Amino acid sequence: xxxxxxxxxxxxxxxxxxxxxxxxxxxxxxxxxxxxxxxxxxxxxxxxxxxxxxxxxxxxxxxxxxxxxxxxxxxxxxxxxxxxxxxxxxxxxxxxxxxxxxxxxxxxxxxxxxxxxxxxxxxxxxxxxxxxxxxxxxxxxxxxxxxxxxxxxxxxxxxxxxxxxxxxxxxxxxxxxxxxxxxxxxxxxxxxxxxxxxxxxxxxxxxxxxxxxxxxxxxxxxxxxxxxxxxxxxxxxxxxxxxxxxxxxxxxxxxxxxxxxxxxxxxxxxxxxxxxxxxxxxxxxxxxxxxxxxxxxxxxxxxxxxxxxxxxxxxxxxxxxxxxxxxxxxx
Amino acid sequence: xxxxxxxxxxxxxxxxxxxxxxxxxxxxxxxxxxxxxxxxxxxxxxxxxxxxxxxxxxxxxxxxxxxxxxxxxxxxxxxxxxxxxxxxxxxxxxxxxxxxxxxxxxxxxxxxxxxxxxxxxxxxxxxxxxxxxxxxxxxxxxxxxxxxxxxxxxxxxxxxxxxxxxxxxxxxxxxxxxxxxxxxxxxxxxxxxxxxxxxxxxxxxxxxxxxxxxxxxxxxxxxxxxxxxxxxxxxxxxxxxxxxxxxxxxxxxxxxxxxxxxxxxxxxxxxxxxxxxxxxxxxxxxxxxxxxxxxxxxxxxxxxxxxxxxxxxxxxxxxxxxxxxxxxxxx
Numbered sequence: 001x002x003x004x005x006x007x008x009x010x011x012x013x014x015x016x017x018x019x020x021x022x023x024x025x026x027x028x029x030x031x032x033x034x035x036x037x038x039x040x041x042x043x044x045x046x047x048x049x050x051x052x053x054x055x056x057x058x059x060x061x062x063x064x065x066x067x068x069x070x071x072x073x074x075x076x077x078x079x080x081x082x083x084x085x086x087x088x089x090x091x092x093x094x095x096x097x098x099x100x101x102x103x104x105x106x107x108x109x110x111x112x113x114x115x116x117x118x119x120x121x122x123x124x125x126x127x128x129x130x131x132x133x134x135x136x137x138x139x140x141x142x143x144x145x146x147x148x149x150x151x152x153x154x155x156x157x158x159x160x161x162x163x164x165x166x167x168x169x170x171x172x173x174x175x176x177x178x179x180x181x182x183x184x185x186x187x188x189x190x191x192x193x194x195x196x197x198x199x200x201x202x203x204x205x206x207x208x209x210x211x212x213x214x215x216x217x218x219x220x221x222x223x224x225x226x227x228x229x230x231x232x233x234x235x236x237x238x239x240x241x242x243x244x245x246x247x248x249x250x251x252x253x254x255x256x257x258x259x260x261x262x263x264x265x266x267x268x269x270x271x272x273x274x275x276x277x278x279x280x281x282x283x284x285x286x287x288x289x290x291x292x293x294x295x296x297x298x299x300x301x302x303x304x305x306x307x308x309x310x311x312x313x314x315x316x317x318x319x320x321x322x323x324x325x326x327x328x329x330x331x
Numbered sequence: 332x333x334x335x336x337x338x339x340x341x342x343x344x345x346x347x348x349x350x351x352x353x354x355x356x357x358x359x360x361x362x363x364x365x366x367x368x369x370x371x372x373x374x375x376x377x378x379x380x381x382x383x384x385x386x387x388x389x390x391x392x393x394x395x396x397x398x399x400x401x402x403x404x405x406x407x408x409x410x411x412x413x414x415x416x417x418x419x420x421x422x423x424x425x426x427x428x429x430x431x432x433x434x435x436x437x438x439x440x441x442x443x444x445x446x447x448x449x450x451x452x453x454x455x456x457x458x459x460x461x462x463x464x465x466x467x468x469x470x471x472x473x474x475x476x477x478x479x480x481x482x483x484x485x486x487x488x489x490x491x492x493x494x495x496x497x498x499x500x501x502x503x504x505x506x507x508x509x510x511x512x513x514x515x516x517x518x519x520x521x522x523x524x525x526x527x528x529x530x531x532x533x534x535x536x537x538x539x540x541x542x543x544x545x546x547x548x549x550x551x552x553x554x555x556x557x558x559x560x561x562x563x564x565x566x567x568x569x570x571x572x573x574x575x576x577x578x579x580x581x582x583x584x585x586x587x588x589x590x591x592x593x594x595x596x597x598x599x600x601x602x603x604x605x606x607x608x609x610x611x612x613x614x615x616x617x618x619x620x621x622x623x624x625x626x627x628x629x630x631x632x633x634x635x636x637x638x639x640x641x642x643x644x645x646x647x648x649x650x651x652x653x654x655x656x657x658x659x660x661x662x
Contacts, residue, residue: 010562024373029565030481031407031550032377034473037367042355043374046363047419047468048455055457076362088378090421090466124379126386130461135421137378137468142365150361219362231341234360 009125012099016106022086022119033121035086037141044082044140044147048072052094052131056199057175062101063108064199065134070112071201072222073138075273078204079220081148081212082140084118090135092128116205146212148277150232153217157278157304159239160287162204162296164249165225169269170262171198185258190251197249201273207298210290211277218277224268226323228276229311233304239311241302243267243321267313268323278304340456343430347437353417353450364452366417368472375413375471375478379403383425383462388506393432394439395530396465401443402532403553404469406604409535410551412479412543413471415447420454421466428463447536477543479608481563484548488609488635490570491618493535493627495580496556500600501593502529516589521582528580532604538629541621542608549608555599557654559607560642564635570642572633574598574652598644599654609635 013028021027024034037043050069052058060068070087077084089109113119118138153159171194174183183191204220211218221228225246233239243263248256256262279287284300291298302311313321344359352358355365368374381400383389391399401418408415420440424433444450449469484490502525505514514522535551542549552559556577564570574594579587587593610618615631622629633642644652 026480026482030411032375032411032413032471032478034373034478035376036373036475042365042367044363045366045419045452045468045470047421047453047466049421049423049457049466051423051457051460053460080361080363082363088376088468090378090380092380092382092464092466121376122378124466126380126382126464128459128461128464129382129384130459133423133457133459133464135378135380135455135466137376137419139376140363144367147363147365149357151357 012102016102017120020106020110020113020120022121025121028122035121035139040144041141042144042147044077044080044142045137046073046076047135047137048076049133049135051133058131060199062104066105066108067112067200069134069136070109071203071273073136074116074118074203074205075201075220075222077138077140078208079211079218079275080140080142081146081208081218082142083208084116084205085139085141086119086121087139088121088137089123091123091125092133093125094128094130094132116203142212148211148215148218150217150219151234153233153237153278153304155237155304155306157216157280158284158300159241159278159302159304160298160300161221161225161247162207162275162298164247164252165272165274166252166266166269167194167197167249168271169265170194170252170255172269172271173265182255182259182262186251186254190254193249193251198271203273204275204296206294207275207291207296210287210294211275214283214287214290215277215279218275221272221274221276222270224270225272225276226268226311226313232276233311235308238305238307238309239302240305241311241313243313243315245299245301247297247299263321264323343433347433348451351437351441351444351451353452356452359453366452366470371475372472373475373478375408375411375473376468377404377407378466378468379407380464380466382464389462391530393435397436397439398443398531400465400467401440402534402604404467405447405449405534405536406532406551406553408469408471409539410542410549410606411471411473412477412539412549413473414539415449415536416470416472417450417452418470419452419468422454422456423459423464424456425459425461425463447534473543479542479546479549481548481550482565484564484568484609484635486568486635486637488547488611489615489631490572490609490633490635491629491631492552492556492578492607493538493605493629495578495583496552496603496605497583497597497600498525498528498580499602500596501525501583501586503600503602504596513586513590513593517582517585521585524580524582529602534604535606535627537625538606538622538627541618541625542606545614545618545621546608546610549606552603552605552607553601555601556603556607557599557642557644563607564642566639569636569638569640570633571636572642572644574644574646576630576632578628578630594652595654
């Protein structure tokens with residue numbers, strides 16, 4: 001079913017993806033790769049897919065799409081306290097794919113993989129029969145038994161997030177409504193920060209060791225802080241969050257000053273790819289010191305409480321903020 | 332974006348997929364799993380996706396689709412000489428998915444996974460925005476350094492295939508043209524064999540150890556024997572294959588007797604999920620003996636030769652068969 005002038009699947013792999021291949025991948029000339037954790041370590045495995053028109057805009061640059069597809073997976077690896085080891089790529093292409101798109105995609109993928117020290121180990125290329133879908137399986141490793149789980153927070157633990165929250169959600173909103181009134185309150189450089197945060201997740205790889213050594217539970221924020229926190233706590237635990245302590249970038253702070261209702265998408269919008277974690281009170285200082293050493297801001301925003309209600313997000317006046325939509329739904 | 336009466340993603344995972352979860356998967360309540368090879372072993376990793384309308388018929392039973400999605404990956408694991416350890420699932424659903432479909436799918440997946448001793452470790456569920464896509468990443472393990480590669484056959488090695496070749500390609504043809512003249516020459520039981528071989532790959536897990544101990548190179552036959560053999564040999568090597576020695580089922584033999592041109596889809600059609608391997612002549616007896624012990628027929632069909640031409644498929648009269656289409660193309 002090759003189109004005129006199109007290379008074979010093997011030709012495309014050799015040209016665009018073999019240069020990204022790591023040890024164990026046999027130059028992508030085989031149907032499988034080998035991967036062996038360092039002795040005394042467990043592999044950590046995760047899979048996340050992004051779909052054109054759902055998780056990104058089909059006209060995003062192919063390099064940005066590649067960076068997002070890999071980044072959302074490396075974010076999961078980092079949140080588990082693991083360091084990246086490699087990844088597999090499942091690339092389902094629409095019928096109108098072009099070699100120029102593929103060249104841009106593999107270039108962006110290679111750059112993101114090299115930055116993370118996470119080589120390509122193999123994968124599959126198929127026709128999607130619809131929009132493009134990019135599926136990644138990412139591998140990391142932790143010292144044996146060291147994975148940091150999502151569901152292990154204890155009542156009384158302090159809740160922290162890395163970086164700043166809500167930038168990507170505002171970047172998405174800006175993309176959908178570029179003429180929104182609040183946008184006029186931000187200068188172009190700040191608008192560019194928001195747009196970039198939506199396009200380019202920055203997986204917090206540098207924070208992995210601090211998380212592993214000091215956190216009682218962790219996950220990455222992908223579907224919105226409010227919803228992901230509820231998922232993390234599950235039944236029998238809740239939380240009190242001081243909305244005023246949730247770290248905002250200058251851009252997000254100005255946007256919320258211009259339109260206070262933007263606090264809702266900031267707290268529920270998702271695509272943050274920051275790390276949400278908990279730590280016993282006596283470990284908080286060590287966790288924050290190591291995060292600082294790793295160059296990643298980490299901010300305490302609240303406390304795990306007992307109870308079954310959703311986490312309580314308290315505004316400056318002590319009132320709880322009630323969100324219309326708790327988090328991104330995948331269906 | 333949940334439709335009326337639909338469960339959340341977490342609810343669906345808990346109901347349909349958590350019962351399939353293996354050790355290290357934390358009941359699918361986390362974003363990642365751990366997987367650690369037995370000491371002294373390498374993990375073998377592979378990823379293959381199947382798409383509705385391309386790799387299977389959208390109206391195939393969801394249990395059959397699940398079996399195919401996992402089976403095509405376990406076939407790669409077996410062909411590398413590895414035994415299964417687990418898998419990740421990326422399930423991209425069309426907008427008209429139903430819970431009944433999902434129940435059938437997870438039932439078939441659980442049965443196939445249990446047969447193979449290969450538990451579910453995690454994955455992702457997304458909207459596809461088009462046809463369904465089922466991506467699997469499968470994990471196996473081999474003693475360290477023991478992976479059997481695709482490109483390592485030597486001139487003079489004997490070429491073998493497991494089971495029978497061409498049944499699935501004829502089953503597909505039957506599905507597309509149920510009233511083909513040749514079909515009248517086969518009784519319903521034989522037609523059912525062909526249909527079943529197309530629907531349900533039987534990954535040759537039982538053959539993995541024999542392959543690992545005795546084969547010089549191996550791959551599974553997914554895109555057609557002729558094309559996959561050419562891929563295996565690459566530049567600088569070719570092969571002579573005696574078409575008369577290629578193992579056919581009774582159903583395929585009768586079909587080819589009714590229409591001799593069917594030998595082309597038999598040799599090029601794909602979906603066999605048999606193992607194609609090579610062995611040094613002095614290892615052939617041991618390889619075949621171990622295959623027999625494992626309950627898997629293995630047939631020598633030719634020899635690796637030097638040269639750059641495509642493998643030569645010789646008919647009974649010594650003439651080479653030339654194929655119009657060498658193998659399944661993924662684009």
